[in-house]
Amino acid sequence: MKDRMTIEPIQNWFPEIERPLIISGPCSAETEEQLISTCQQLAATGEVDVLRAGIWKPRTRPNNFEGVGSIGLKWLQKAKELTGLRTAVEVANIKHVYEALKHGVDILWIGARTTVNPFSVQEIADALQGVDATVLVKNPINADLELWIGAIERIHKAGVRKIGAIHRGFSKYGESKFRNAPQWQIPIELKRRLPEIAMICDPSHICGNREMLAEISQEAMDLNFDGLMIESHRTPDQALSDAKQQVTPDRLAEITKGLVLRKDKAESNGSPSPIDLMRSQIDQFDSEILTLLSSRMEVAKNIGKYKKENNVTILQPERWNQILQSSIEKGQNKGLSEEFIEKYLKAVHQESINHQNVVMNIE
Numbered sequence: 001m002k003d004r005m006t007i008e009p010i011q012n013w014f015p016e017i018e019r020p021l022i023i024s025g026p027c028s029a030e031t032e033e034q035l036i037s038t039c040q041q042l043a044a045t046g047e048v049d050v051l052r053a054g055i056w057k058p059r060t061r062p063n064n065f066e067g068v069g070s071i072g073l074k075w076l077q078k079a080k081e082l083t084g085l086r087t088a089v090e091v092a093n094i095k096h097v098y099e100a101l102k103h104g105v106d107i108l109w110i111g112a113r114t115t116v117n118p119f120s121v122q123e124i125a126d127a128l129q130g131v132d133a134t135v136l137v138k139n140p141i142n143a144d145l146e147l148w149i150g151a152i153e154r155i156h157k158a159g160v161r162k163i164g165a166i167h168r169g170f171s172k173y174g175e176s177k178f179r180n181a182p183q184w185q186i187p188i189e190l191k192r193r194l195p196e197i198a199m200i201c202d203p204s205h206i207c208g209n210r211e212m213l214a215e216i217s218q219e220a221m222d223l224n225f226d227g228l229m230i231e232s233h234r235t236p237d238q239a240l241s242d243a244k245q246q247v248t249p250d251r252l253a254e255i256t257k258g259l260v261l262r263k264d265k266a267e268s269n270g271s272p273s274p275i276d277l278m279r280s281q282i283d284q285f286d287s288e289i290l291t292l293l294s295s296r297m298e299v300a301k302n303i304g305k306y307k308k309e310n311n312v313t314i315l316q317p318e319r320w321n322q323i324l325q326s327s328i329e330k331g332q333n334k335g336l337s338e339e340f341i342e343k344y345l346k347a348v349h350q351e352s353i354n355h356q357n358v359v360m361n362i363e
């Protein structure tokens with residue numbers, strides 16, 4: 001019940017725009033000339049619905065280019081007049097909100113580093129009280145769905161109804177092919193909890209490079225995202241921020257034109273369609289798996305009783321490791337990924353420990 005919000009579906013925001021909503025523009029506004037020419041090139045492709053530009057840039061470390069500030073809003077406003085396209089900027093505090101609204105910005109977005117901080121989100125929400133704004137909330141940098149939903153709730157409580165979420169991936173430690181790991185299960189769960197919310201994917205920040213943008217954009221479309229935010233620059237290699245992940249307007253258009261858009265539901269002509277039959281097979285398998293899991297837990301409880309009588313610890317690292325290793329091997333031979341088997345077995349093992357804990361210490 002906590003999650004119930006009245007959110008305006010994206011189709012009503014800008015009725016003339018077809019799915020997917022494409023937001024593009026430079027990571028940062030650098031000069032008037034750079035911003036306007038990039039925006040004009042984007043408009044000329046006919047592929048872009050909304051122009052974006054970073055005005056205030058929160059960087060990981062100081063002494064990097066931190067954005068041109070409010071002057072950039074004037075340039076963006078000019079780009080809007082010249083192209084007839086809508087505009088979007090990131091806001092991180094009350095001043096940003098007022099300045100952006102003053103300059104006719106159509107969409108405000110809250111960045112990942114701001115979403116993590118409820119004080120900052122609340123400040124933005126307070127500034128938006130009573131304003132008919134359109135706000136997109138990026139996921140927090142850490143993989144915390146509740147924090148993401150909390151930020152959306154704060155904006156909603158201020159009366160904003162045109163709210164969307166931007167998935168830009170999650171920080172991770174160590175080597176990975178992504179700049180920010182997509183962890184798709186998190187936006188999928190967000191959509192399950194807030195079915196009306198517009199979902200925009202930001203492949204630029206997920207990939208951190210140009211090469212994977214098309215693949216991640218397609219993946220987002222196949223997961224039924226409503227739009228994409230992709231950074232572009234007239235000369236990406238010379239960009240003052242995030243050069244590696246920006247593409248030229250022409251490349252942006254190639255990516256968007258190459259997207260395969262699919263229907264959100266399989267059509268049914270009344271009688272059970274092939275997909276209905278396959279879904280009942282899935283239901284049957286899921287029910288058998290649950291029955292097997294429940295039988296496995298009964299055995300674990302009996303082991304728990306035995307351990308209690310013989311004063312043996314619940315955790316048996318050697319046995320556990322043996323189960324894990326042999327199941328990974330067996331599972332891989334059956335076409336299941338190591339990542340999945342590990343996650344699945346760890347959950348089963350924990351459930352088994354919980355049952356044994358009840359048998360040994362509570363019952």
Ligand SMILES: O=C(O)C(=O)C[C@]1(C(=O)O)C=C[C@@H](O)C=C1
Pocket residue numbers: 300303304314315316317319320323348349352353356
């Ligand atoms: O083999 C045991 O001792 C069990 O209790 C079973 C089980 C399991 O569920 O697989 C549970 C806990 C142990 O750490 C190892 C394995």
